[in-house]
Amino acid sequence: MAQIVGWGHTPFGRHPDKSLEDLIRDAGGEALRHAGIAAGDVGAVWIGHFNAGMVGDAFPSSLALSIDDALRFVPAARAENACASGSAAIYSALDAIRSGRIDIALVVGVEKMSHLPTAEVAEALGGASYQPEEAGVSFPQVFSQFARAYFDAFGDKSRALAEIAVKNHRNAMANPLAQMQRPLTLEFCSTVSNKNPMIADPLKVTDCSLVSDGAAAIVIASDEAAKAFARAVRFRSTAHVSDFLPMSRRDLTAFEGPRRAISLAREQAGLQNGDLHVAEVHDCFTIAEVIATEDLGFFAPGTGFGMAEDGVTARDGAKPINTSGGLKSKGHPVGASGVAQGVEVWKQLRGQAGARQVSGDVSLALTHNVGGTGNTAVVHIFERRN
Amino acid sequence: MAQIVGWGHTPFGRHPDKSLEDLIRDAGGEALRHAGIAAGDVGAVWIGHFNAGMVGDAFPSSLALSIDDALRFVPAARAENACASGSAAIYSALDAIRSGRIDIALVVGVEKMSHLPTAEVAEALGGASYQPEEAGVSFPQVFSQFARAYFDAFGDKSRALAEIAVKNHRNAMANPLAQMQRPLTLEFCSTVSNKNPMIADPLKVTDCSLVSDGAAAIVIASDEAAKAFARAVRFRSTAHVSDFLPMSRRDLTAFEGPRRAISLAREQAGLQNGDLHVAEVHDCFTIAEVIATEDLGFFAPGTGFGMAEDGVTARDGAKPINTSGGLKSKGHPVGASGVAQGVEVWKQLRGQAGARQVSGDVSLALTHNVGGTGNTAVVHIFERRN
Numbered sequence: 001m002a003q004i005v006g007w008g009h010t011p012f013g014r015h016p017d018k019s020l021e022d023l024i025r026d027a028g029g030e031a032l033r034h035a036g037i038a039a040g041d042v043g044a045v046w047i048g049h050f051n052a053g054m055v056g057d058a059f060p061s062s063l064a065l066s067i068d069d070a071l072r073f074v075p076a077a078r079a080e081n082a083c084a085s086g087s088a089a090i091y092s093a094l095d096a097i098r099s100g101r102i103d104i105a106l107v108v109g110v111e112k113m114s115h116l117p118t119a120e121v122a123e124a125l126g127g128a129s130y131q132p133e134e135a136g137v138s139f140p141q142v143f144s145q146f147a148r149a150y151f152d153a154f155g156d157k158s159r160a161l162a163e164i165a166v167k168n169h170r171n172a173m174a175n176p177l178a179q180m181q182r183p184l185t186l187e188f189c190s191t192v193s194n195k196n197p198m199i200a201d202p203l204k205v206t207d208c209s210l211v212s213d214g215a216a217a218i219v220i221a222s223d224e225a226a227k228a229f230a231r232a233v234r235f236r237s238t239a240h241v242s243d244f245l246p247m248s249r250r251d252l253t254a255f256e257g258p259r260r261a262i263s264l265a266r267e268q269a270g271l272q273n274g275d276l277h278v279a280e281v282h283d284c285f286t287i288a289e290v291i292a293t294e295d296l297g298f299f300a301p302g303t304g305f306g307m308a309e310d311g312v313t314a315r316d317g318a319k320p321i322n323t324s325g326g327l328k329s330k331g332h333p334v335g336a337s338g339v340a341q342g343v344e345v346w347k348q349l350r351g352q353a354g355a356r357q358v359s360g361d362v363s364l365a366l367t368h369n370v371g372g373t374g375n376t377a378v379v380h381i382f383e384r385r386n
Numbered sequence: 387m388a389q390i391v392g393w394g395h396t397p398f399g400r401h402p403d404k405s406l407e408d409l410i411r412d413a414g415g416e417a418l419r420h421a422g423i424a425a426g427d428v429g430a431v432w433i434g435h436f437n438a439g440m441v442g443d444a445f446p447s448s449l450a451l452s453i454d455d456a457l458r459f460v461p462a463a464r465a466e467n468a469c470a471s472g473s474a475a476i477y478s479a480l481d482a483i484r485s486g487r488i489d490i491a492l493v494v495g496v497e498k499m500s501h502l503p504t505a506e507v508a509e510a511l512g513g514a515s516y517q518p519e520e521a522g523v524s525f526p527q528v529f530s531q532f533a534r535a536y537f538d539a540f541g542d543k544s545r546a547l548a549e550i551a552v553k554n555h556r557n558a559m560a561n562p563l564a565q566m567q568r569p570l571t572l573e574f575c576s577t578v579s580n581k582n583p584m585i586a587d588p589l590k591v592t593d594c595s596l597v598s599d600g601a602a603a604i605v606i607a608s609d610e611a612a613k614a615f616a617r618a619v620r621f622r623s624t625a626h627v628s629d630f631l632p633m634s635r636r637d638l639t640a641f642e643g644p645r646r647a648i649s650l651a652r653e654q655a656g657l658q659n660g661d662l663h664v665a666e667v668h669d670c671f672t673i674a675e676v677i678a679t680e681d682l683g684f685f686a687p688g689t690g691f692g693m694a695e696d697g698v699t700a701r702d703g704a705k706p707i708n709t710s711g712g713l714k715s716k717g718h719p720v721g722a723s724g725v726a727q728g729v730e731v732w733k734q735l736r737g738q739a740g741a742r743q744v745s746g747d748v749s750l751a752l753t754h755n756v757g758g759t760g761n762t763a764v765v766h767i768f769e770r771r772n
Contacts, residue, residue, distance in 0.1 A: 045628075059468040062631040062761045073646055075626035076762065077474045080464040082445040088463045092478050099484035240461035242431075245448040260459055375448045376462065 002097045003226035003234045003385060004218050006035020007343040012214035012331030013179040014114040020049075021063040027215035027336075028067040028108045035219040035229065039068030042219075043102025045076040048089030048109035049335035051124050064108065082371030083125070083284060085109065086216070086338025087378030091240055093220050103225040109339030110215035121211050125334075140208055140285065142247070142373055144200035147287040149252035151202065153302065158202050160305035161286040162189035165206045165328060167308040168283065171315060172325025174356035179210050179331035207286040212331035216340035226385070233346045236271075236364075236383045239264035242376045255374035258282075259295040262368070265379040266297075273297035276381070277362045278348050279319070280341040282370040283326040292368055293321060320358050323348060338369035338378065349384040388483045389612035389620045389771060390604045391490075392421020393729040398600035398717030399565040400500040406435075407449040413601035413722075414453040414494045421605040421615065425454030428605075429488025431462040434475030434495035435721035437510050450494065468757030469511070469670060471495065472602070472724025473764030477626055479606050489611040495725030496601035507597050511720075526594055526671065528633070528759055530586035533673040535638040537588065539688065544588050546691035547672040548575035551592040551714060553694040554669065557701060558711025560742035565596050565717030593672040598717035602726035612771070619732045622657075622750070622767045625650035629761050641760030644668075645681040648754070651765040652683075659683035662767070663748045664734050665705070666727040668756040669712040678754055679707060706744045709734060724755035724764065735770040 008030025010023055018026075024047065032039055045064045061076040081088035086109030093105035113121050125139040151157060166186050172178035189206040192198050196205050226232050241264065243257030244250060266273060273296055281296070283289035294304040298319050299312075307313045313321040324330045324344040327337055345365035347353040365382045394416025396409055404412075410433065418425055431450040447462040467474035472495030479491035499507050511525040537543060552572050558564035575592040578584050582591050612618045627650065629643030630636060652659060659682055667682070669675035680690040684705050685698075693699045699707040710716045710730040713723055731751035733739040751768045 044626075059466075059631075059758060059761070061467055062628065062758060065628060065630050071628075072630060073627050073643060075477075076467075076628040077477070077626070078466040079478075080445075080466055081447055081462075091461075091463070092465075092481065095478065095481040095485045095487060097485075098487065099481045101481060101484065240430075240463070241459050242448065242451060242457075242462040244451050244458055245445075257459060372445060372448060375445070 001235045002094055002220050002222055003232040004342055004346050005221045005226055005229035005232045006031050006037070006219035007346055008034060008217040009177050009340060009343050010215045011177050012212045012333055015213040016115060018213065020060060020110060020112050021066050023110050023112065023213065023215035024063050024108050025067050027110070027217040028064065028106060031106060031217035031219050032068065037104065037219065039070035041104055042071065042074055042106045043104050044096055045071065045074060045106045045108070046089035046093050047076065047078045048086035048107065048339060049078055050080060050082060050085045050111055051334070060110070081376045083282070083334050084338055084369045084371035084376045084378050085335040087369040090338060090342065091238065091378060094235065094238060097220060097222045103222050105220045106217065107220060107339060108215055108217040109336035111333035111335040112213045113211045113333060114213050118211055138200065140200040140203050143285040143287060144203050146252055146291065147202050150287060150290065153253055154305065157305040159190050160309055161207050162186055163308035164286040164289050165189045167314055168322050168326045168328040171323050171356055172329035174354065175325050175330055178325040178329055179212055180325070180329045203285055203287070209284045209327035209332040212333040214331060214333035214336050216336045216343050218339055218342050231350055232385045233349045234383050234385045236381045237265045237268035238380045239268065240378045243374055245372070245375055247373065250374070255291055255295055255370065255377070257374045258292070258368065258370050258377035261377040261379040262296055265381050269381045271364065271381065276364050276366050278323060278345065278358055279321055279366040279368065280324060280326070280344050281321060281368040283322055283328045284332065286328065289321065289326065296366070296368065315356055315358060323353065323356050323358060341367035341369060342380070345382050349382060387621045388480055388606050388608055389618040390728055390732050391607045391612055391615035391618045392417050392423070392605035393732055394420060394603040395563050395726060395729050396601045397563050398598045398719055401599040402501060404599065406446060406496060406498050407452055409496050409498065409599065409601035410449050410494050411453050413496070413603040414450065414492060417492060417603035417605050418454065423490065423605065425456035427490055428457065428460055428492045429490050430482055431457065431460060431492045431494070432475035432479050433462065433464045434472035434493065434725060435464055436466060436468060436471045436497055437720070446496065467762045469668070469720050470724055470755045470757035470762045470764050471721040473755040476724065476728065477624065477764060480621065480624060483606060483608045489608050491606045492603065493606060493725060494601055494603040495722035497719035497721040498599045499597045499719060500599050504597055524586065526586040526589050529671040529673060530589050532638055532677065533588050536673060536676065539639055540691065543691040545576050546695055547593050548572055549694035550672040550675050551575045553700055554708050554712045554714040557709050557742055558715030560740065561711050561716055564711040564715055565598055566715045589671055589673070595670045595713035595718040598719040600717060600719035600722050602722045602729050604725055604728050617736055618771045619735045619768050620771045622769045623651045623654035624766045625654065626764045631758065631761055633759065636760070641677055641681055641756065641763070643760045644678070644754065644756050644763035647763040647765040648682055651767050655767045657750065657767065662750050662752050664709060664731065664744055665707055665752040665754065666710060666712070666730050667707055667754040669708055669714045670718065672714065675707065675712065682752070682754065701742055701744060709739065709742050709744060727753035727755060728766070731768050735768060
């Protein structure tokens with residue numbers, strides 16, 4: 001279908017001195033250099049970006065041309081799909097490549113969030129998650145409903161959620177680009193304290209992903225064009241599914257849209273879930289990682305919660321999940337997250353993930369990027385090109 | 387390539403009682419009914435929308451599913467490209483159709499602007515038009531620079547600009563969906579007065595497009611799928627070009643990006659400019675219509691200004707421009723404008739433009755949708771399917 005032939009990735013974290021344009025230029029320029037191509041070889045550019053209004057840059061695709069003078073007159077557009085904006089940009093690029101219109105695309109996901117009050121960020125994310133008339137006050141409160149529904153069905157799993165936080169922090173410590181490179185203890189994560197207050201029962205601070213600035217970029221080439229690149233990772237299948245916005249119209253114990261996207265991607269790839277070696281899933285909250293791994297069919301419904309505790313989803317476990325640290329610890333600059341997932345699986349599949357490299361055969365990987373509360377979901381399955 | 391097989395179009399104007407979701411539902415639902423298809427036949431939905439931040443709806447693509455319950459699980463995404471957001475959405479849909487991923491797309495362009503202070507709208511549009519450090523205070527001031535550069539080269543053409551306003555108001559009076567359905571006299575448009583103050587010399591209020599709410603939608607089918615539809619208009623060619631944001635890096639007397647897009651579309655279509663019968667061009671300001679018609683090759687540089695005065699661009703002239711009334715008089719709900727252009731040429735090509743129908747052979751039409759100050763440009767050439 002098409003292949004990732006290069007990538008760029010700024011550190012995720014707080015970048016008060018970097019503009020949106022700086023972040024785009026840093027990640028986009030790095031991706032071109034990593035791919036070893038000239039900007040003039042790029043057929044089109046997509047920017048994945050959630051909330052231009054947040055930062056006052058009304059027209060982020062226009063900033064893309066600042067990456068290189070040779071991008072003048074190359075078409076650039078922005079794709080937005082809430083927290084799956086990066087994946088929406090990848091999807092548009094894949095369509096353009098598959099249509100034969102272009103051979104090579106540059107996709108940059110980017111967001112600046114840390115300059116805003118956290119409450120404002122939470123409100124913006126919340127606005128992408130439910131209808132105003134049924135709104136909780138914050139994005140965490142929406143996900144707390146999912147957690148409570150899960151607990152109602154399967155018992156209080158707060159300790160298991162804490163294990164996920166600990167595991168993802170451990171992974172982030174091995175990722176030089178991650179925002180939170182420090183360990184958290186199970187005791188700290190599972191205890192309500194001044195430093196770890198309850199945000200929306202049962203979700204504590206350590207159950208929530210981060211407010212982050214950052215950008216990630218990938219160069220995508222058609223299968224034909226990719227023959228010229230030595231280091232590539234191939235999209236084996238890809239699926240996008242949207243679902244209703246109102247929470248009242250959906251089942252709180254499952255993300256039906258994401259689940260369908262997973263099924264479609266798996267069928268298209270001709271794979272069973274057991275065939276996959278690593279996955280980056282959308283852990284905007286720890287409970288979301290549990291639901292995602294169950295939706296993925298990695299674990300039966302009601303059994304995903306204990307996998308971090310048992311080490312199954314750890315780097316050296318049978319099903320490594322979020323080796324990058326995930327949104328939880330690597331960071332979640334909204335528009336960048338879907339693209340950064342692609343960068344991580346590229347590294348794992350090419351054996352270049354450094355201290356966090358999964359050992360053994362890593363030839364099939366999956367990314368799972370969700371917007372809102374499952375309102376939009378993009379799933380890609382990747383394979384190492386031999 | 388692909389064909390427009392149905393459309394919807396809300397009245398443009400002030401709609402304080404309509405939410406963004408209402409407008410999407412109105413136009414999108416009308417387009418499905420006009421095409422005579424069930425929502426379940428739609429393969430994917432794109433929303434063209436500029437400034438979600440303006441209205442507080444952070445995630446407009448999620449609203450698309452409210453058009454019809456059968457859209458549940460259909461992928462929906464938003465495309466943004468400033469004032470060419472509607473065309474960016476069309477472009478994404480065409481890529482997906484040409485790739486074979488889907489057969490039928492629904493594209494809805496939408497914007498709500500009238501609830502905001504005009505100064506705030508102008509600032510948002512300005513932010514999409516230049517780098518902050520070189521900014522004029524407002525969007526009109528940016529275009530006044532283009533007007534002054536034109537006047538410097540070819541003499542003061544204020545009266546010719548007034549003729550364009552008069553012509554486009556005349557067209558809008560024949561368009562029941564237009565925002566400004568009242569005549570303006572040449573005297574009023576060419577005179578600075580309390581009711582027609584100078585906004586940014588030489589541009590007066592009557593030289594500026596409108597602050598509008600509204601939505602437009604089209605159903606696009608692949609050539610193969612379109613065989614089932616009796617009333618279709620075919621995309622003969624399509625081009626998208628982006629250009630640098632900083633004004634300092636561009637020629638003020640020409641929109642080089644849009645000009646390139648026109649050339650690409652024309653070459654791809656195998657047509658001369660003289661072959662085209664009608665065109666909807668991006669007249670965000672009257673001066674922009676002059677430059678567009680010259681860029682289109684309809685008139686030599688420095689000669690486009692007088693064409694409204696001479697009646698050449700009138701409905702019954704040799705080169706009818708903006709028969710809908712254009713952004714100037716039909717209205718400019720930013721994300722909707724590019725899609726609405728497609729609706730207008732569908733009507734002209736199918737002989738269904740009512741009182742404003744251009745007589746004689748109307749078989750080839752062009753749309754020209756520009757974002758910022760020529761930073762992004764999408765040009766489509768359409769032909770009537772026989």
